[in-house]
Amino acid sequence: MCYSAGMREMAKHPWLTTRGSTYYVRAPVPVDIAETYGKREVTYSLRTKDAVDARRLIVIEAKRISDDFETHRQGLVSTPRQPLTTPLDANKLQRLGDEFYQDVVDNDFAWRSDLLAKARADRDGFLRGDYIAHPNTEWFNTFADQMTIEEMLLCSVQATQKGQLATVERQRALADIADHVAVAVGMAKSLGLTLGEADLRRLARRLLEAEISARSDILAKDQSKYDAIIAKHGSA
Numbered sequence: 287m288c289y290s291a292g293m294r295e296m297a298k299h300p301w302l303t304t305r306g307s308t309y310y311v312r313a314p315v316p317v318d319i320a321e322t323y324g325k326r327e328v329t330y331s332l333r334t335k336d337a338v339d340a341r342r343l344i345v346i347e348a349k350r351i352s353d354d355f356e357t358h359r360q361g362l363v364s365t366p367r368q369p370l371t372t373p374l375d376a377n378k379l380q381r382l383g384d385e386f387y388q389d390v391v392d393n394d395f396a397w398r399s400d401l402l403a404k405a406r407a408d409r410d411g412f413l414r415g416d417y418i419a420h421p422n423t424e425w426f427n428t429f430a431d432q433m434t435i436e437e438m439l440l441c442s443v444q445a446t447q448k449g450q451l452a453t454v455e456r457q458r459a460l461a462d463i464a465d466h467v468a469v470a471v472g473m474a475k476s477l478g479l480t481l482g483e484a485d486l487r488r489l490a491r492r493l494l495e496a497e498i499s500a501r502s503d504i505l506a507k508d509q510s511k512y513d514a515i516i517a518k519h520g521s522a
Contacts, residue, residue, distance in 0.1 A: 301351075302344040308333070309340035311347045319359050372474075374485040382473065383492040390500035398443060405435050412439075421445040429519040437515050444505070444512050451501040458494055466490035466497075 301313045313328040332343045405412035420442045470489040474481045
């Protein structure tokens with residue numbers, strides 16, 4: 287049989303397939319609309335076992351399916367889906383900020399407990415700075431040998447906490463809330479909340495303020511113990 291150029295092109299059509307001796311159309315749904323189209327591919331019988339007839343039908347059906355894909359795509363553009371968001375009122379914002387403040391305090395306590403256990407179990411590793419960096423100050427280097435492990439640990443924790451507080455205060459000064467937006471996204475997800483962009487940023491700013499308050503309060507509570515160490519070993 288002699289095939290025309292058009293038939294040869296139809297024979298190459300990627301959506302034409304067979305099951306047994308019957309020809310089928312099998313069209314994958316484009317990636318950009320697959321989520322909303324409802325299926326991953328369009329498949330149905332061309333109701334023919336004749337190759338020439340199948341090549342003719344696939345051109346017609348492919349045009350119809352492609353048009354349907356495009357209609358669906360245009361519908362998404364004209365009527366974009368709007369996710370349902372959870373309103374973030376002042377009371378909820380305050381409660382989430384308070385919870386994050388407590389998380390910072392609780393995490394600090396757990397961190398210190400873990401450090402103390404490691405320092406007592408591995409004194410040499412602690413002295414080397416394997417678990418926490420020690421203050422690089424003339425006063426600390428002068429009196430470290432006279433301190434107990436607990437005193438050295440408090441001095442090191444104090445220096446670390448001052449650095450962490452300085453970091454979040456710098457973020458506030460620069461209006462840099464990127465880190466806390468990520469925290470806000472995780473918090474919202476864990477609570478089953480769908481927040482809009484503006485509310486996520488409001489929550490991030492509240493979390494930043496809560497962290498500054500928590501770290502300031504932690505340092506203030508340690509200050510009397512730190513002052514006592516300085517008084518015991520010499521003026522800083």
